[in-house]
Amino acid sequence: MSCCAPGADYATADHRLTADEILLASRPVGGGARQTDLSVPGIHCGGCIATIEKALSALPGVERARVNLSTKRVSIRWRDGTPPPFAETLAGVGYEAHLADFAETGTDAALSELIRALAVAGFASMNIMLLSVSVWSGAEPATRDLFHWISALIALPALAYSGRVFFRSAWGALRKGRTNMDVPISIGVSLAFALSLYETVHGGPHAYFDAAISLLFFLLIGRTLDHVMRERARVAVKGLARLAARGALVIGADGTGTYLPVAEIEPGMTILLAAGERVPVDARVLEGASELDCSLVSGEGLPQPAVAGQALQAGTLNLTRPLQITATSAARDSFLAEMVRMMEAAEEGRSLYRRIADRAARLYAPVIHLTAFLTFLGWMLATGDAHRAITIAIAVLIVTCPCALGLAVPMVQIMAARRLFEKGIMVRDGAAMERLAEIDSVVFDKTGTLTQGNPRLLDPAAKEPAALSLAAALAAHSRHPYSRALVVASGGLGRPAAGIVFSEISELPGAGLEAKAGGSLYRLGRPEWALGSDVVPEAGANEARVMLSRDGKALASFDFDDRLRPDAREAIAGLSAAGLKVEILSGDREEPVRRLAAALGLPHGARVSPGGKLAHIEAAAAEGRKVLMVGDGLNDAPALARAHASMAPATAADIGRNAADFVFLRESLLAVPQALAVAHEASKLVRQNLFLAVAYNAIAIPIAVLGYVTPLIAAVTMSLSSLLVIGNALRLGRHAAGGLTSVPPVEKVAGAPALALR
Structure with missing residues (x-):
């Protein structure tokens, strides 16, 4: 259902985007390609999507054009060089465009217009209906x-005011020599x-004044609900965009500060970040x-320390003291902008179901016009009654509106993207939900x-307290994960033995810490380095070993291992109980991988290279299996991109996040079964919606052609079919408040294992 109309007047309609503007607003996406995001307010249906994508894809140098119906934006991927004439091409097919602003805010003019039109149509239809009852x-x-x-x-x-939502859209389409779903609606009402x-x-x-105005009223109800639904999905995106700062205080080479809009901040600029910003x-x-x-990035509610050298991601909040930071990326390439794009990409996937619905909606206008015309001719030949023939043809035009099919x-x-976002899961590709x-x-x-990727000291109680305290006192001077684990295990910063005062403390990257005290040299780090020789002590079954030495003689050794993510056992148990084959593939050494796999009861592979994964x-794909890959590192990127579907944590490397279909922001591994549960439920609801839409048309068209439906009844039944589809989709959201706090139970869907929502 449409919210805006092609051909409408917009503030930017008189301004044609120049090649320089497009080039400045685009961003490189690798391989010599760039991406440009344009806002196209006139997008309103599947026909608009097909028209825009076809026109833009035909331009030289354009690799791909994808339309997002909810946000009314189009993302265009094109090769480096002079930008193609995007705005002129869109104007040629009836759409005005301007550069998209992911953080744009303001009142929702389209919703205000819909509500006013709905109010007028409702008031008029009620009064006309009272008069009709008297007749x-x-x-x-x-x-x-x-x-x-x-x-x-x-x-x-009422027709002139409320009907302009449809008339404007229909006229904009006809003026460009094409049709859309509003053309037959406008013809039927008129x-x-x-x-x-x-x-x-x-x-x-x-x-049939009651039928004409009631039709407008019911159509506007469905259209307003459609708009509100899409805005509900965009609330998350708008909320993320509002977390972005509007500007920052940039420190120049001469030490003076200049406040710049965030869009003008470039990598390498020095910024003074005050507390609370x-x-x-x-x-x-x-x-x-x-x-x-x-919390935005990792879901961690506790404050996290920030020290010199630490990387910061856009959107995180500075709590206590001012920091001097240097920009490492532009605003459009930041983590926050990436999350906004991931959320919007949830609706851009060209899934099988959506392709079917879009093709059916595009075929609607010519097919239903022909059906109505043949109905008119048939009744004229059968009865010779022009009044009756026209009335039945009008009912056919009204009753067969494919709004339900377009919304299915x-x-x-x-709703699925919103549900997953509430669970801290970002969707990068809408088609991945189906996969x-x-x-x-x-x-x-x-x-x-x-x-978690955070090591811990194994069996700290077995360590000699003096040695642990000495190691922790030295480790307190380093930010290395093993050093932090030693400090945590000692219960604080630690205090060395009486009389030991460290001096000349230094850290050798890749080796460890060394310091002097009482004429002796203390080292904490790799065993061979700490002992001053090439001897490497037996590491046994542990993940890693750190040695504390004095003058080349071992004082103590410390073994570390990693901790499971929260709820990892519950997540694995739920996946296995649902009939899924679960396994571990890791590039780590055999022993720690084997020990973890044994604890979880899973088959495993260790020392697996990226090519091996x-x-x-x-x-597995050659065997007919459809694999979900869950990984985070650079070595997982090829497997993430090749898998049938893929997930990565927000802490993953950039290339890993970019290769994944889903990104989960919180620590809990229950994100995996939660995403599976939502995907299965969404798949069922899509099939149900398509069945409802097809069944409605299969029943309604013959009845209308045979003359058993008046225009008023046609208006009511058509609108109810759209509301039915929307209501069925809303069922996916009714569980959102409670969430999935336990392992989803097993459910069989079409003979395949599935995770069910409860």
């Missing part, structure tokens, strides 16, 4: 004619009004120490995926 009750001819004239006087301004006015002028017994772009700390609220898939995808529902195997990486995924 149906057996009013005298003079009274009947008077009521018809009063109805006409009420209907005419013919119903014209026929009623003719009957009123000639004192006829029948008038959000990080405007991805950056790195130059000077200062503070605490950050990183996107409404479910919108996720088909998977029968899950492959996990180990470090950073099944585990990719080969494993391809071999």
Whole structure:
């Protein structure tokens, strides 16, 4: 259902985008290609999507054009060089465009217009219906004619005001030599009004002013709900965009500060970030120490320390002290902008179901026009009654509106994307939702995926307290993960033994820490380095070993291992219980991988190279298996891209996040079964919606052609079919408040294992 119309007047309509503007607003996406995002307010249906994508894809240098119906934006991927004439091409097919602003805010003018039109249509239809009831009750001819004239006087301004939502869209399409779903609606409403006015002028017994205005009323109800639904899905995107700072204080080479809009901040600029401000772009700390609220990025509610050298992501909140930071990316390339794009990409996927619905909607206008015309000819030949033939043809035009079919898939995808976002899961590709529902195997990486990537000291109680305290006192001077684990295990910063005062403390990257105390040299780090020789002690079954030494002699050794992600056991148990094959593929050493796999009861592969992981995924696909890959590192990227569906944590490397279909922001591994549960439920609702839409048309068209449906009944039934589809999609959202706090139960869908929502 449309919210705006092509060909409408916009503030930017008189301004044609120049090549320089497009080039400045575009961003490189690798391989010599760039991406440009344009806002196209006139997008409103599947026909618009097909028209725009076809026109833009035909331009030289354009690799891909994808339309997002909800946000009314188009993303264009093109080769480096002079930008093609995007705006001129869109204007040629009836659409005005301007550069998209992911953080744009303001009132929703389209919703305000819809509500006003709905109010006028509702008021007019109620009053006309009261007059019609009097006519149906057996009013005298003079009274009947008077009521018809009063109805006409009420209907005419209501039709002009409320109907412009459809008339504007239909005229914009016809002016460019094409049709859309609003063309037959406009024709049907106009013919119903014209026929009623003719009957009123000639004192006829029948008038359908009630049908024409009631049709507008019911259509506007569905269209307003559609708009609100899409806005609900965009609330998350708008909320993320509002987290972006509007600007920042940039420190120049001469030490003076200049406040710049965030869009003008470039990599390498030095920024003074005050307490209480959000990080405007991805950056790195130059000077200062503070605490950050990183809940947006990781879901961690506790403040996180920020020290010199630490990377910061856009949108995180500086809590306590000012920091001097240097920008490492532009605003459009920041983590926050990436999350906004991921959320919007949830609706851009060209899934099988959506392609079917879009093709059906595009075929609607010519097919239904032909059906209505043949109906008119048939009834004229059968009865010779032009009035009856026109009335039945109008009913056919009205009753067969494919709004329900057009809403069947996107409404479910919108609700699924919103549901996943509430669970801290971002959808990078809407089509992946469909693929996720088909998977029968899950492959996990180990470090950073099944585990947190934060080492811990094994068996600290068995360590000699003096040695642990000494190691922790030295480790307190380093930010290395093993050093932090030693400090945590000692219960604080630690205090060395009486009389030991460290001096000349230094850290050798890749080796460890060394310091002097009482004429002795202390080292904490790699065993061979700490012992001053090439001897490497037996590491046994542990993940890693750190040695504390004095003058080359071992004082103590410390073994570390990684911790499982929260709820990892519950997530694995739920996946296995649902009949999915689950395994671990890791590049780590055999022993730690084997120990973790044994604890979880999973088959495993260790020391697997990136090529080996990719080969494993391809071999599974050759066997007919559909694999979900869950990984986080650079070595997982090829497998993530090749898998049937893929997920990565927000802490993953950039290339890993970009290769994944889904990104989960929180620590809990229950994100995997939660995403599977939503995907299965969405798949069921899509099939149900398509069945409802097809069944409605299969029943309604023959009844209307046979003359058993009046224009009024046609208006009511058509609108109810759209509301039914929207209501069915809303079922996916009714569980959102409670969420999935336990392992979803097993459910069989079409003979395949599935995870069900409860």
